Amino acid sequence: MFKSSNPKITLINIQHLEMSALTVAMCWKLVTIKKDKLNAISVAVYHKPDSNECYHLRKTQQPPMCELNDDPDAAWYDFAFEVNASYFGESDGVMYEPLHACMHEVPMGETYRGSHWPEEWPDRVQKPPYWLNKSQIAISGKPTANDFIADYEHWKQVISKSYMSKLGINWSSLRNVMDMRATYGGFAAAVKDLNLWVLNVVNIDSPDTLPLIFERGLFGIYHDWCESFSTYPRTYDLLHADYLFSNLKSRCNIKSVMAEVDRILRPGGNLIARDESSMIMEIEKVLKSLHWEVNSTFTNKQEGIISECIDLDHRMNRINSNDLRVYDITIE
Template identity: 30%
Template sequence: MYLIEVDRVPRPGGYWILSGPPIRWKQYYKGWQRTEEDLKQEQDEIEDLASRLCWKKVVEEGDLAIWQKPINHAECIKDRNIHRNPPICDNNDPDSAWYKKMDTCITPLPEVNSPTDSAGRGGALEKWPQRATSVPPRIRTGSVPGITPKIFQDDTKLWEDRANNYKKLIPPLAKGRFCNIMDMNVVPTGIGKDALGIIYERGFIGTYQDWCQAFSTYPRTYDLIHADSVLSIYQDR
């Protein structure tokens, strides 16, 4: 179940790195106080499930083993004739995450025209730092209803102007002294459009959050917290 959930999270072609037991068990089994048979069986089970998830083992070296998620499921669908378990989920929304129960099936990737095409929502991403301000693939392909490239570009310009103003009001911000900055209004749950995928495609980190609940983070973490219309969103709750 754990690896099935791990498979759901990375982008097409993303990687999973395993460090520690049972990797390199032949050398460390005594220190881990486990038997060779037990550790070998554990690694064999991981290797088997990774294969059935259609992952490709990239390398095992030192204390690390690295697997890569497929860029699409064209071959994986054919492979279900051999590996029927776990099956590929039916009608599964890969972007659904808030209070979602884990399923014992593979979250399907978007369909592609060729086995060599990436199933990423809209294609390749720009390199950083252009990635932060270029139109994300999900918007280019219309995957997020109601958000067009023009709307995105206008919003980007608006926030550039606001950020420049904040830098005048808070001089340390302009000097790059603030590392951890959070916008409270990125993806409030159950309200408006689900733009979390766009946040990640821009190279940022986001999360779902209901601000009527506690935010799961270590205290005293952020240098700056920004809020835009958050109080008005929740005023009737």
């Protein structure tokens, strides 16, 4: 160890040695280490093993390998609903899964998720993953791989034929976007060529499709929309909600959810909601009470609403004048 009279530097070197010993014990390979000459900060890059050979040859099993019944896919979030059992496996999720000081073996075999690298971008966002087999049944009741493709094609059509041209949204001005009920991440996949990013939210009372979203190379998170979302106010430029509110109405107050939508959407931002006609009408009433400008329509049994949250000064003027206008836009 490099000796120094500075206790802080000594501590850093001790921590580095401990980290190095741990990564060796975990079978991680040091790829490179670089040191900044100006501030002396070092960066190390490690490679996780892609086979179990090193794990089996370790002289001391520390850290230990996890027990066979320890589910590597168990999410930390509170999966309080039976429907949200592991969608691509057999085991249920658990409430606030604690960290375990153990390692899972590398999955081996063509049918196991994580057994080999995904397709290159952008193919990975468009093609069903190798581990989606024909025997798995999707949310729609179809084979999962077929449903994956159908979902992607559906959102490409909706976005190109309706969202881009008929909603009056300046898509070039958008950067932070959220799909509040993402399912497979098809909405985010369909806008992959735009200069924006999408946070895909998998609802906790829905099938656990987050592994599939990550496999596509997209961002995602679990959330219960009956609770506040952990983010700063006025963060997102656009929120997208596909049949979210009708799925929430049996569990929580829609007014509270809409208040949370108003909190996290920036002034001048947009909400696109597609839902049942009765729910669209309820949402529209709430948004008007929040002094939003609402554009809405219902066509061919498919309902939609586009709502624009105007800037604060304009909003205050409308509150004073009570001048709210409603526009009709066709959503296919």
